[in-house]
Amino acid sequence: MKRRLYGDKAYVASRIREITNQIDEEHKSGVHDSILDMAVAELTKIEMRELAQKTPENQRYSGETILSQAVSNVRERLLTVKPKFDFSEYLKSAERKLRVPAAELSELRTKLGTTKQLSRTGDEMVIQGAQPYQVKELGLKGAIEGLLVYPERDAVDVDLDKLKEIGSVEGDWFPYQLKVDDLTFVIDDDGSIYTSTEHFSQRMFEHAKELINKIAKTLYA
Amino acid sequence: MITLEVKFRNIQLTKAEQNLATGAYTRNVLRERFQTVLAAKPQFTTLNQFALDESVLRRMISKYSEQLIYQPLNEIRFWFEYSSGVFLEPGYPPLFYAKNRGKILSPNKSAAAAVGEGIAGLLMQRLYQCRKLARPNHDYPDIVMEAGSKTYLVESKASIDTNESHLRGALDEEIFRLAAFTSTCAQLDTRPVGALLVGTLVVSESRYRSLVSEITLL
Numbered sequence: 001m002k003r004r005l006y007g008d009k010a011y012v013a014s015r016i017r018e019i020t021n022q023i024d025e026e027h028k029s030g031v032h033d034s035i036l037d038m039a040v041a042e043l044t045k046i047e048m049r050e051l052a053q054k055t056p057e058n059q060r061y062s063g064e065t066i067l068s069q070a071v072s073n074v075r076e077r078l079l080t081v082k083p084k085f086d087f088s089e090y091l092k093s094a095e096r097k098l099r100v101p102a103a104e105l106s107e108l109r110t111k112l113g114t115t116k117q118l119s120r121t122g123d124e125m126v127i128q129g130a131q132p133y134q135v136k137e138l139g140l141k142g143a144i145e146g147l148l149v150y151p152e153r154d155a156v157d158v159d160l161d162k163l164k165e166i167g168s169v170e171g172d173w174f175p176y177q178l179k180v181d182d183l184t185f186v187i188d189d190d191g192s193i194y195t196s197t198e199h200f201s202q203r204m205f206e207h208a209k210e211l212i213n214k215i216a217k218t219l220y221a
Numbered sequence: 222m223i224t225l226e227v228k229f230r231n232i233q234l235t236k237a238e239q240n241l242a243t244g245a246y247t248r249n250v251l252r253e254r255f256q257t258v259l260a261a262k263p264q265f266t267t268l269n270q271f272a273l274d275e276s277v278l279r280r281m282i283s284k285y286s287e288q289l290i291y292q293p294l295n296e297i298r299f300w301f302e303y304s305s306g307v308f309l310e311p312g313y314p315p316l317f318y319a320k321n322r323g324k325i326l327s328p329n330k331s332a333a334a335a336v337g338e339g340i341a342g343l344l345m346q347r348l349y350q351c352r353k354l355a356r357p358n359h360d361y362p363d364i365v366m367e368a369g370s371k372t373y374l375v376e377s378k379a380s381i382d383t384n385e386s387h388l389r390g391a392l393d394e395e396i397f398r399l400a401a402f403t404s405t406c407a408q409l410d411t412r413p414v415g416a417l418l419v420g421t422l423v424v425s426e427s428r429y430r431s432l433v434s435e436i437t438l439l
Contacts, residue, residue: 008353015354015367022411034406035354035372035414038365042355101358146279173350175281175343177274184276188284189352196276198292 001160005191009050010154012043013081020082032089040087041094044074048102052109063103070102071095115140127213131156131220135213144200147208149193149216156191158219163187166211166218180211193219223273226430227344228265233437234400242400255397265389265432273429278339285342285356285364286335293332297381300328301426304382328381333423337379338363340431341419345375348433361402362416374403374416381423385430392420392432400436407438414438 006014019036023029047070055061071091078087115121122137122144131151138146160176163169167180174189186194193215197205234242238258245252275294282293290296303326307313342364345351351366351373364375376399380388395418403416416436423429 011352012354018370019412026411028411031409033410035365035410035412038355038357041357045358097358097360171347173347175277175346177277184274186274186277186280188280189346194276194280196279 002157003160004155004157005151005189006155007151007153007190009043009046011190012039012046013077015039016043016078017081020085024085029086032093037090037093040074040078040090041097043077044070044091044094044098045101047073048098048105052105053112055109061106061109063099063106066105066109067095067098067102070098126152127216129217129220133216133220135209135216144205145198146194146196147212149212151191151220156220158191159221160187160219162218162221163215166215178215180215181207183208183211185212185215187219191220222427223275223278224428225271225273225340226267226428227269227271227348227433228430229268229433229435230263230265231435231437232259232262232396232400233439234404235439239400239404239438242397243404245397246401252397256393259393259396268433273343277343278336281343282335282339284339284353286338287356287359288331288335288338290329290331290335293329293335296329296332297336297423298426300332300381304328328423333379333381334377336423336429337377337419337421340379340421340429341375341377341417342366344419344431344433345373345417349373362399371413371415372406372410374399374406374414375419376416377419377421379421379423383422385422385432388420388422388432392418392434396434396436403436404438 016036016039019033019039023033023036048066051066051070052061071094075087075091120140122139122141124134124136126132126134131153133149133151136148137144138148160169163178167178170177170179174187176187178185178187183195188194193212195208195212197208200208241251241255241258245255278294302308342353345364345366349366349368351368353364354367354372355365357365362374362376366373366375376395378388378391378395380391399416399418403414407414418434418436420432421429
């Protein structure tokens with residue numbers, strides 16, 4: 001089964017386009033749509049997390065700055081999603097709702113900077129190819145509890161049938177379970193692959209890492 | 222491996238019943254009327270039972286839960302160990318945990334909530350082929366999901382080591398709230414809206430039971 005899978009940000013943006021198209025068709029732009037309200041807040045939340053991850057560690061970045069920058073970026077993006085739609089009330093609503101999470105993100109960002117300087121986080125690496133992806137060790141060094149692979153781009157083309165060449169696939173829909181060598185890998189609707197490595201020995205962990213790379217290469221080929 | 226049993230009921234609500242649910246917010250007499258209406262609706266029937274790998278559940282908990290808890294599945298396992306009495310045996314801490322007279326020990330509520338939210342998201346994906354649209358931050362409902370052009374508002378409840386009737390009572394108390402909210406969304410929004418209330422009972426460390434109520438607005 002071949003499918004194109006979208007990352008959360010691209011998916012939410014595409015749904016916003018559909019909802020606003022429908023609002024226009026039904027001439028209901030005067031009514032505050034509750035689902036659109038939640039979708040715009042979600043997009044802003046994703047943007048805030050990305051900003052907090054990407055900005056240079058030495059740059060001061062308060063919660064308010066993260067929030068206002070995220071709202072501004074989302075406003076720009078929504079202009080390309082649905083140029084003539086008035087999102088101002090939805091963006092104001094998102095800004096109100098996300099003030100507290102923004103302050104928390106700012107604090108976490110500072111702490112993450114220190115943690116990374118001390119090299120305490122698990123390794124992460126980008127694997128190049130036709131559809132590049134990232135492999136991330138989840139947890140602090142010495143206590144890695146999982147491996148996550150996710151596509152670098154907004155969308156990825158996958159062929160789920162190819163997974164049968166590697167192991168047995170269980171489930172009728174996402175999240176699929178792929179069993180290989182007594183390990184379970186979870187394939188989700190955003191194209192990500194996850195496996196738990198809790199209490200693994202170094203040897204078992206390296207084996208899981210080899211397998212998850214093999215699965216990613218097959219899935220994203 | 223966890224065995225998950227799924228029970229299902231579909232509650233179809235007429236306009237008048239939706240109004241009753243909205244009124245139940247403010248008046249007890251209307252809440253009682255709504256409970257009577259609910260009692261006459263179809264009851265839960267067993268839909269499915271499947272084996273759930275812990276890796277899948279862990280991933281779903283990270284994706285859907287907003288509980289700040291480390292390893293909720295281990296927390297649940299620990300509770301069942303304690304409540305099974307094995308702490309009396311060698312190898313366990315030789316302590317009395319209920320040191321204050323009258324103090325009743327209870328399982329970790331955050332662990333139960335995290336598992337409940339993870340299972341709710343999982344069932345929405347597997348049973349309805351939904352995708353997460355939003356996870357409102359400390360707001361109502363727990364999750365907003367989409368399948369095709371339909372939006373589902375999803376609320377989850379969970380409890381550990383209690384009987385099913387206790388959970389059913391909590392679900393019946395929650396239904397009017399979710400029905401009223403869904404009815405309001407359906408009136409304001411452009412797209413069709415449905416709702417699901419997913420109650421999960423952690424029967425033991427390896428056996429869960431989910432009671433899924435789908436609310437359909439007529």
